[in-house]
Amino acid sequence: MPQLPEPLERLIQELSRLPGIGPKTAQRLAFHLLRVDRVRADSLAQAIEDVKARIGYCERCYNIAEGPLCAICASPRRDPSVLCVVESAFDVLAIERTSEFSGLYFVLHGVIS
Missing domain, CATH: 1.10.8.420 (RecR Domain 1)
Incomplete structure (x- = not known):
């Protein structure tokens, strides 16, 4: 070429x-x-x-955020006693689309071996 x-x-x-x-x-x-x-x-x-x-990462859970906290961590409606550990922000989006989970997340940005 x-x-x-x-x-x-x-x-x-x-x-x-x-x-x-x-x-x-x-x-x-x-x-x-x-x-x-x-x-x-x-x-x-x-x-x-x-x-x-x-856009950066939430100070608390490392989800994507347009400020120090993501919308999920900033929401008073979330149950802080329930935590879902996920591999990526894609996983947060997938779970949130179900509207079934009302807890908080922790995004690893990788896998645990």
Whole structure:
């Protein structure tokens, strides 16, 4: 394949570092971003910047949070006597979608071996 311009090569390289994105998918995404209008590309870039600037981890449970505490830890409606230890924030979302659990969480961000 002919040499691509450096900014495009860099974008492909960065996209391929994302989980589940191989070199071919990264290439497809990069070429798609080349085709979209500037407003959409800027919107994506801004969303990434906003997440990195405004989202962190809860001081208490390590769930994702837009402040010192996540919405779950900050809620007075949660039962602090019940704790669910989970691997990732994805697990918190999955459990919360059931609307069956009213306790608190602790997010490990990994597995215990």
